Amino acid sequence: MKLFIAGASGATGEHVCRLAKEAGWDVHAFVRSKAAASRLDPAYEHSVGDPTDPQDVAQAMVGADAVAVCLGISRQTRSPFAKPVSPLDLTSRSVEAILQSMQSLQIRRIVYISAFGASESWSSIPWWGRAFLSLTQVRHSMIDHTRSEALLASSGLDWTALRPMMLDDSSSSDSAREMKSGDSLLKKVPREALARTVIRALNDRSTIRRPVALVP
Ligand SMILES: NC(=O)c1ccc[n+]([C@@H]2O[C@H](COP(=O)([O-])OP(=O)(O)OC[C@H]3O[C@@H](n4cnc5c(N)ncnc54)[C@H](OP(=O)(O)O)[C@@H]3O)[C@@H](O)[C@H]2O)c1
Numbered sequence: 067m068k069l070f071i072a073g074a075s076g077a078t079g080e081h082v083c084r085l086a087k088e089a090g091w092d093v094h095a096f097v098r099s100k101a102a103a104s105r106l107d108p109a110y111e112h113s114v115g116d117p118t119d120p121q122d123v124a125q126a127m128v129g130a131d132a133v134a135v136c137l138g139i140s141r142q143t144r145s146p147f148a149k150p151v152s153p154l155d156l157t158s159r160s161v162e163a164i165l166q167s168m169q170s171l172q173i174r175r176i177v178y179i180s181a182f183g184a185s186e187s188w189s190s191i192p193w194w195g196r197a198f199l200s201l202t203q204v205r206h207s208m209i210d211h212t213r214s215e216a217l218l219a220s221s222g223l224d225w226t227a228l229r230p231m232m233l234d235d236s237s238s239s240d241s242a243r244e245m246k247s248g249d250s251l252l253k254k255v256p257r258e259a260l261a262r263t264v265i266r267a268l269n270d271r272s273t274i275r276r277p278v279a280l281v282p
Contacts, residue, residue, distance in 0.1 A: 068092040069268070070130035070173075072117050072137050072160060074110075075102035077235065078179060079136035081261030083110055086134070089265050096126050117160035118153075124167040132175040133164060134264050139207055146232075147202050154206045158213035165221045174224045177267045179260065182231035182251065182279050184211035191251065215277065226267045227277040230255040238282075241266055245279035255282050 069086045073079040074095030083093050084107070093110040096117065097103050103114050115122030117137060127133070137157050141148035153159070161178065168176060183191055183199065188208065191199070199205055211227075218225040230242060231251045238256035241263045259282060267273045 067131045068094055068111075068129055070094045070096060070127050070133045072096045072123075072133070072135045072164060073179075074112070074136065075099075075105065076136050076138060078138075078233070078257040078261055078264075079134075081258045082134050082136055082264050083107065085258075085261050085265050091265075094126065094130055096123070118156065118163055120163040120166050123160075123163045124170060127164075127167045127171055127173065130171070130173055132268050133168060133173060133177070134268070135161065135164060135176065135178045136261075136264070138179070139210065141203070146204050146207070149203055150206055155210055155213070157207075157210045158217060161214040161217050165217060165223065168223060169221075175268060176218070176223055177226045177228065177264050177273075178214060178218060179264065180211040180215055180227040180229045180277065181207055182229040182245075183208045184227070184229060185215045185277065187229060187277065187279060188212075195251070219275075224274045226273040226275075228260065228263060228267065228280055229277050230260055230280045233257050233260065238262070240282075242280040242282055245281045249281045253282050255280055 069091040075097045095110045095112040113126040139152040232254045234254040236256045238259040242255045242259045
C-alpha cells in the first residue's frame with residue numbers, strides 16, 4: 067500500500083513519512099523543491115511539484131492508495147504568529163488539486179491536518195481566544211483550513227480532518243487523542259504525536275467523514 071504525502075518536507079510531514087514507512091506503507095513524498103527532495107530518506111519514492119497544480123499532483127499520485135496532507139502556510143519565522151510568506155490560500159488550493167486527482171485516480175482515503183478553530187470549531191474557542199486569534203496572523207490559517215474542510219466535506223471521498231490547537235516539537239511515543247468535553251485547549255500536541263495519529267487514522271474507519279479535535 068502506498069501513501070502519498072503532501073508537505074512531506076514539513077515538521078509534521080517528516081514524522082509522517084518516517085512513521086508511515088515504519089508502519090509498512092510505501093511512501094511517496096511530494097515536495098516543492100529539489101533542495102527539499104535532497105534531504106529526504108532515499109527509502110522514499112518522491113517527486114517535486116507544486117501542490118496547487120492539478121497536473122503535478124495527478125502525475126505524482128499515480129499508484130497511491132491513500133493521501134496524507136501535511137501542508138501549511140510558511141511564515142517568516144517558525145512562530146504561527148509570524149507573517150506568512152506562502153500564498154494565503156495554499157492549503158485550500160492544494161486540497162482542490164489533490165481531491166481532483168484522487169477522484170480521477172479513484173483513490174478514496176485522505177487524512178488532512180487542519181487546526182482547531184477551523185469551520186464550526188471556531189465557536190468552541192472562548193470569546194477572548196477568538197478576539198486574540200482574529201488580530202493575529204493565525205487567522206489566515208483558520209480561514210484557509212475552513213475552506214479546505216468544506217472542500218473535503220463536499221468531495222464524497224473518505225476524508226478525516228485532524229484538528230490540533232497548538233503544536234510543538236517535543237518527541238512523543240504516543241498518538242494524540244480525541245478531545246473530550248472539559249479538555250484544555252491550551253495543551254500543545256507534539257508534531258510526532260500528530261503524525262502517529264495521521265497514520266492511525268488512515269486505518270480507522272470511525273474517523274471517516276468527520277473532523278477529529280485533538281489533545282495530547
Ligand atoms: N503551528 C501550530 O501550532 C499549529 C496548530 C494547529 C494546526 N497547525 C497546522 O498543522 C499543519 C502542519 O504544520 P507544520 O508546523 O508541520 O508545518 P510546516 O513545518 O510549516 O510545513 C509546511 C509544509 O508546507 C510546505 N509549503 C509551504 N508553503 C508552500 C508552498 N507555497 N508551496 C508548496 N509547499 C509549501 C512546506 O514546504 P517547504 O518544506 O519546502 O517549506 C512544508 O512541507 C499546518 O497546516 C498548520 O496550519 C499548526
